[in-house]
Amino acid sequence: MKHLITLKVNGDDYTVACDSSRTLNEVLREDLGLTGTKLGCGDGDCGACTVLIDGDSVSSCLTLAVSCEGKEITTVEGLAKSGEELHPIQEAFIEKGAIQCGFCTAGMEMSALNLLKKNPSPTEPEIRTAISGNLCRCTGYYKIIEAIHSAAETMKEKQ
Amino acid sequence: MGLSRFDYYAPETIGDACELAGKLGEGTMFMAGGTDLLIKAKRRLLNVSAVIDIKKIKELNKITFDEKEGLVIGSTVTLTEIENHPLIKEKYPAIADAAAATANVQIRNMASAAGNLCNAAPSAENAPVLLAMGANVTVEGRDGKRIIPLDKFFTGPGQTVLKQGELLTAINVPVPPKGAGTSYQHISARGKVDISSVCVGAMLVMKGDICEDARIFLGAVAPTPMMAKNAQELLKGKKITEELLQTAGIEASKECKPITDMRASKEYRTLMVAVLTGRAIDESRRRAAK
Amino acid sequence: MDKYDIIGKSVPRNHTKDKATGAAQYTDDIKLPGMLHGRILRSPYAHARILNIDTSRAEALAGVKCVITGNDLPDIKFGNWRLFTETQDETGLARDRVRFIGDEVAAVAAIDKDIAEEALSLIRVEYEELPASFDIDTSLGKGAPIIHDPFKNNISVVRKVANGDLDKAFSECDYIREDVFNVHAISACYLEPCSSLAKCDPDGKITLWTSTQTPYMVQCLLASALGMRENDIRVIKPHVGGGFGAKMELRKWDVCAAFMAKKTGKPVKFTLTREEELATGRRRHPMRLFSKVGCKKDGTLVAKDLKILLDGGAYNAMGPTATFLCGNFGLMLYKYKSYRFLGQHVYTNNPPSSAIRGFGSPQSYFATETQMNLIAEDLGIDPIEIRRMNAVKTGDVIPELSTIGSCAFSECLDKVIEVSGYHEKRKNPKKGRGIGIGCYSFISGGVFNWFNTQYPFSAAEIRAFADGTVHLLTMASDIGQGSDTILPQILAEELGLKMEDIRITSADTATTPQADLGSWGSRVTLMAGNAVIDAAKKLKEILFGAVTAHYNLNVIHELECKDGRIFSQVRPDKGLTFGQAVALAQKFNRGVPIVTRGSYTPRGMGMVTPAFSFGAQVAEVEVDEKTGRVEVKKMWTAHDCGTVLNPVSVEGQLEGSIHMGLGYVLSEQFAMEKGKTLNTTFLDYKMPSALDMPVSESICIETYEKEGPYGAKEAGEGLVGPTAPAIADAVYNAVGYRCMDMxxxxxKVLKGKKDSLN
Structure with missing residues (x-):
């Protein structure tokens, strides 16, 4: 069954015709060309496909695109204000060496955003829990945890 | 592998949802978070011809509590909402613990406790505590509404008493009796974010040091979550000592019927039932004393 | 004052802005006009003869553009060990036999993924099942099924090392110990599943974008597999989401994508699912290690006899190298009067084993280091002391293999013991807690040329511009380890430029200089780094000449590049900006661009590697004695990676190693049933999450390795070796369970623990 749906992604409306069984991940990557969101496992176990829907982090690989109509979707491409001004989370990931191969990065950043929106001053165990659904093989998570700490500080200062 | 092809509907009332499900018939699935359903559809473990998304039904997305009726958790309430709900944390801490121990953040932001029950995995994290607390589920269909005690709900791995077209609309948990303490214990052999190899939910009703009533349920050690009957009986009317909780644990381990799979062996699961039952009794007792 | 301007600084990585914003393109992110989607049909049998394949129904499905089987492809075998053609045992798709569950049998290209998937279900394959072997015992036993016909005993590679008179050495020993260790397979778990996209130009030339660590090897092998010329194939490595060794071969979907692109005239892309990766992807070799060690009463090691049987799975893949290396690692840490090694690479019907971080060392060091602890315990010697007294040192000769150019192994031991409070914690144990040690030495690239490259091992080209910038071109492959940062960093130091003055183009076989053997064996920093320095030196000669001429300097003046200027060391005022010097040099050449090339090939460096790294690691664990669960509380590491070029990068590598080492010893394994992998999701294949990671503290003991760029050598890969034995030793220290089988x-902890301990 094909549906003509309008998705609000990073503030912009996109109208796509999509089959009801297509996942949000497929529509973002294949129809909208927003390939910053990755697909690492397709089972909701690795977190590489994490996006925010109405402010909550979800696995885009286990979300039906049709179910997202009328919701606010934020992907990694919507994090930075412009090409020149990055989001504090992105700045911190770069600054702290939290990025190696980069394949988990988008999902990690979205999980970090989910956390910091709800808990602006997280403890280390809270950060670990917040990213425990995001797997990374390169970093051992240390510098990612450090980056999220640092981003939290910057975001508080900015407010 | 992509998802199998299916139709999608998103009705806004329970009545419409049930009507639609009845009309569409076999192969129609209700979907809340979809985290179990879509994986099963992807692996072709379920033949899904239509999905009825219930997230747009507003009345299902509520948590309510009153001193008479107890707690009502609507069937689209997410695990994250349960985990963080102040009233649940205060009055039903083990329910919050079990929700928080399910899968990972993203999944908890999507998945519902009701879906966890309907998926009916033997290891369903949210079942043992709800069972121990005597929860019921409200089920609605074209033919009306029925209330099913949760201990009559599961019939086998992936199997429940739900009939085609019936929608679980709410989980109802009675007000805990005076002196009650609850606990959720689980172990995953390999990592902290893991599917449980064994899980235990317990509720003890204490009067001073004496256990007046006990309900203990075990997950992942039988085709459905199961009551540890003998262990419960052993505790009733007795003072809870270190020795007694160990004996009760061993009793529970004799009752369970685990299998060996890739997550843990039968022997290890049996041992862990004893350990975790003991820990669940202990925590329940401590929480009751607070 | 710092000796260097930029070496030793944690300059942020190149490309991290792209990665942070989602702009970085990985292979599966690329979409070309008219692109087809490929899927692979895999064998459901572990060992079977293919009697017939009927693809007619798949071909008839609307939207299917191409269906191929093994017989459509040239009958040419490929494999990375080109120097030894008998080791090359794979073809683009199975021809007449399948040898493991998941072996590639047919491929489909269709206008979308769902159609391709549906087409797979329409292919009918008739198999005749054959007896199969799922372990080395069966493969080596009587009447074993023969998995590859030329190897009647199922042993595809044999490696021997023999130094000194072993019998005599053992006869001099006061104490001899024999142990058998078993280690298991793990997945590389790179987050990016393998992906490959091929395009064929109208003139028949192919461009392949693929998730690889070794674009040059893929280029050569793909050319040979398709019966084409090397230069007809262009391999481009986009961003790669990790490889860890498991992406260093030509893979069957590369062949299929290229062949089908040629056949259809449309681009064809294959991207594997995680399920395919876990069920059929490359794994670390399971090994059985028989280790006999003899020593004097005081703990002085005398003789070692090591035999290793590798479960290679169905194809050789990188198995020959693992067979070679695990024997070298058997003698790299400690001195023996005599050492003998026998390695046998055994075919089974399991998914193929290959290179995964450490390349034979995690297995080898698990045995070596555990056995050192056993010996120390038997002899009543402190486990640290026995290591210190036998430790190799700078200048030691590893017979027939190498001379150690720099080594701070003993210093690493001392430091890690000090910072971890090892002795204090051993003396006053807390209940359920334990502390343990593991050590390693690793290579900085291999000097063996089994690929039989006809080019330098690494190469670099520098194009200099009058605006003061340079363009560095190299085939070295950044797969997340950071070579696209380290190489410009080395170049910036050489030329006195800033990072932003350098543009880098890497890992494109058509535009970057021939060649580079790829990113594996921790070879890139040393080898490509040296190639960059070589090219930089040549560039500086040209620019120094221009400045010398401009100021009419005495030819004995030494010149220097610093802060964007080139000037005389004794008369710093006599100098030009880098750009002015380039402009001048270019004028001297009547406009010919200033381009220099450099290369590196290790020569006269023995049989193994140009440089060895070393380190020691201590783990502290807490064991729940009721559940047997092990929680690693803290890891301390002291390592010698020569000069630290970029501290944050080195730390990042080290921390990643801890992750992989921890998973290896505690949570990662495959559940196998007759060659079938049961755990094919990250839910059931358990790599550690952020909640499972211990606190980590690390110290670099700097040495200067004269063979390395600015004194640098390997960092981070070898560190995956000590983690498992250190944790296992700590578990033993906590509850008395000594792990001999990973x-x-x-x-196992519950079964093996002793109640009396701690």
Whole structure:
């Protein structure tokens, strides 16, 4: 069954015709060309496909695109204000060496955003829990945890 | 592998949802978070011809509590909402613990406790505590509404008493009796974010040091979550000592019927039932004393 | 004052802005006009003869553009060990036999993924099942099924090392110990599943974008597999989401994508699912290690006899190298009067084993280091002391293999013991807690040329511009380890430029200089780094000449590049900006661009590697004695990676190693049933999450390795070796369970623990 749906992604409306069984991940990557969101496992176990829907982090690989109509979707491409001004989370990931191969990065950043929106001053165990659904093989998570700490500080200062 | 092809509907009332499900018939699935359903559809473990998304039904997305009726958790309430709900944390801490121990953040932001029950995995994290607390589920269909005690709900791995077209609309948990303490214990052999190899939910009703009533349920050690009957009986009317909780644990381990799979062996699961039952009794007792 | 301007600084990585914003393109992110989607049909049998394949129904499905089987492809075998053609045992798709569950049988290209998937289900394959072997015992036993016909005993590679008179050495020993260790397979778990996209130009030339660590090897092997010329194939490595060794071969979907692109005239892309990766992807070799060690009463090691049987799975893949290397690692840490090694690479019907971080060392060091602890315990010697007294040192000769150019192994031991409070914690144990040690030495690239490259091992080209910038071109492959940062960093130091003055183009076989053997064996920093320095030196000669001429300097003046200027060391005022010098040099050449090339090939460096790294690691664990669960509380590491070029990068590598080492020993394993992998999701294949990671503290003991760029050598890969033995030793220290068969599971801990300990 094909549906003509309008998705609000990073503030912009996109109208796509999509089959009801297509996942949000497929529509973002294949129809909208927003390939910053990755697909690492397709089972909701690795977190590489994490996006925010109405402010909550979800696995885009286990979300039906049709179910997202009328919701606010934020992907990694919507994090930075412009090409020149990055989001504090992105700045911190770069600054702290939290990025190696980069394949988990988008999902990690979205999980970090989910956390910091709800808990602006997280403890280390809270950060670990917040990213425990995001797997990374390169970093051992240390510098990612450090980056999220640092981003939290910057975001508080900015407010 | 992509998802199998299916139709999608998103009705806004329970009545419409049930009507639609009845009309569409076999192969129609209700979907809340979809985290179990879509994986099963992807692996072709379920033949899904239509999905009825219930997230747009507003009345299902509520948590309510009153001193008479107890707690009502609507069937689209997410695990994250349960985990963080102040009233649940205060009055039903083990329910919050079990929700928080399910899968990972993203999944908890999507998945519902009701879906966890309907998926009916033997290891369903949210079942043992709800069972121990005597929860019921409200089920609605074209033919009306029925209330099913949760201990009559599961019939086998992936199997429940739900009939085609019936929608679980709410989980109802009675007000805990005076002196009650609850606990959720689980172990995953390999990592902290893991599917449980064994899980235990317990509720003890204490009067001073004496256990007046006990309900203990075990997950992942039988085709459905199961009551540890003998262990419960052993505790009733007795003072809870270190020795007694160990004996009760061993009793529970004799009752369970685990299998060996890739997550843990039968022997290890049996041992862990004893350990975790003991820990669940202990925590329940401590929480009751607070 | 710092000796260097930029070496030793944690300059942020190149490309991290792209990665942070989602702009970085990985292979599966690329979409070309008219692109087809490929899927692979895999064998459901572990060992079977293919009697017939009927693809007619798949071909008839609307939207299907191409269906191929093994017989459509040239009958040419490929494999990375080109120097030894008998080791090349793979073809683009199975021809007449399948040898493991998941072996590639047919491929489909269709206008979308769903159609391709549906087409797979329409292909009918008739198999005749054959007896199969799922372990080395069966493969080596009587009447074993022969998995590859030329190898009647199923042993595809044999490696021997023999130094000194072993019998005599053992006869001099006061104490001899023999142990058998078993280690298991793990997945590389790179987050990016393998992906490959091929395009064929109208003139028949192919461009392949692929998730690889070795674009040059893929280029050569793909050319040979398709019966084409090397230069007709262009391999481009986009961003790669990790490889860890498991992406260093030509893979079957590369062949299929290229062949089908040629056949259809449309671009064809294959991207594997995680399920395919876990069920059929490359794995670390399971090994059985028989180790006999003899020593004097005081703990002085005398003789070692090591035999290793590798479960290679169905194809050789990188198995020959693992067979070679695990024997070298058997003698790299400690001195023996005599050492003998026998390695046998055994075919089974399991998914193929290959290179995964450490390349034979995690297995080898698990045995070596555990055995050192056993010996120390038997002899009543402190486990640290026995290591210190036998430790190799700078200048030591590893017979027939190498001379150690720099080594701070003993210093690493001392430091890690000090910072971890090892002795204090051993003396006053807390209940359920334990502390343990593991050590390693690793290579900085291999000097063996089994690929039989006809080019330098690494190469670099520098194009200099009058605006003061340079363009560095190299085939070295950044797969997340950071070579696209380290190489410009080395170049910036050489030329006195800033990072932003350098543009880098890497890993494109058509535009970057021939060649580079790829990113594996920790070879890139040393080898490509040296190539960059070589090219930089040549560039500086040209620019120094221009400045010398401009100021009419005495030819004995030494010149220097610093802060964007080139000037005389004794008369710093006599100098030009880098750009002015380039402009001048270019004028001297009547406009010919200033381009220099450099290369590096290790020569006269023995049989193994140009440089060795070393380190020691201490783990502290807490064991729940009721459940048998092990929690690693803290890891301390002291390592010698020569000069630290970029501290944050080195730390990042080290921390990643801890992750992989921890998973290896505690949580990662495959559940196998007759060659079938049961755990094919990250839910059931358990790599550690952020909640499972211990606190980590690390110290670099700097040495200067004269063969390395600015004194640098390997960092981070070898560190995956000591983690497992250190944790296993700590578990023993906590509850008395000594792990001889990896991994450690709660169940084994409960069975093996001794109640009396701690």
């Amino acid at each position: 991994p450690i599971t709660p169940e």
